[in-house]
Amino acid sequence: MQEAYLRFWGVRGSYAVPAATHLRVGGNTSCVEIRSGDHILICDAGTGIIGLGDKLLGEARRLPLMVLFTHYHWDHICGLPFFQPAFQSGWDIQFFGPGPNGAEMEQRLSSQMKSPYSPVETESWIADIRYLEPRGPCLEHGPIRITYQHVHHPGLTYGYRMEVAGKSIAYVPDHEYLFQARSLESRAQEFSAADREYLAHIEREERTSETALIHGVDVLIHDAQYTPKQYAEKRGWGHSCFIDAVNLAIDTEVKTLYLYHHDPASADADMDKIHAQSLKIIAARGSALQCYVAQEGMTLNLSDI
Secondary structure, eight states: OOEEEEEEEEEOOOOOOOGGGGGTTTOSEEEEEEETTTTTEEEESTTHHHHHHHHHHTSSSSOOOOEEEOOOGGTTHHHHHHHGGGGGGTEEEEEEOSSSSHHHHHHHHHGGTTTOSSOOOGGGOOSSEOOOOOOEEEEEEETTEEEEOOOOSSSSSSEEEEEEEEEEEEEESOOOOOHHHHHHHTGGGGGGGGHHHHHHHHHHHHHHHHHHHTOOOOOEEOOOBOOHHHHHHHTTOOBBBBHHHHHHHHHTTSSSSEEEEEEETTOHHHHHHHHHHHHHHHHHOOOOOEEEOOOTTOEEEEGGG
């Protein structure tokens, strides 16, 4: 049987945190590796991709890589200028992310590596780099089948669902679940009855498409950046309260949830409290959901889940 696993290389949101209080959970920003046999899929290119790239250089074979971008906020692309396989010959690297075409994606990714922001531009890459064109709601990377869907976050943002080695994995690191529903509820008096019904219809359509993406997956990696207090202060910033992430996973019959995209202000001790509260919610609802805090270096053998 071919090797198939998932590994967390970066689990933090917003910006990297090199602090002693964050060492156990990890301080690098978003990056997840999914490997199936001779193909490697990389979800996002935050600072976590730097360590992954260094590891890949030490491997005996140069396997084909595909990097999926959920969106182009800096914490999800800032590791790319330091991703060493891009600067080496013999590597086949495909990029895919939101946008109407490959040229626009290339422009968005390369802009952070232009003067005066970077001394090295993408012209220094010598790997075989390809920017994939959107050709429908799914794509494949070797044995890995990938579907994607818009999710609620500022700017054009994708959530992904992968079918690999007989398992289903959803990766939704930036998603403010229930934002529209709560906005409509809090401002209902500002709209006519007809407008309220129209807006409610839009909200239901968005929620249906988002929940369909993750329904019944074996593994859900989901935005759980805020505590209720943090969410009250930053509502509309595009991230979920961990309570909403847990309830979403229960409602969509997810098998295992990994709380992800942790706030930079949340130290290891804070994450322990968030995890404990999440388990209480699961118990109170009588759910069989398994829930963990995503940590750097954590590896899941897909045959074991």
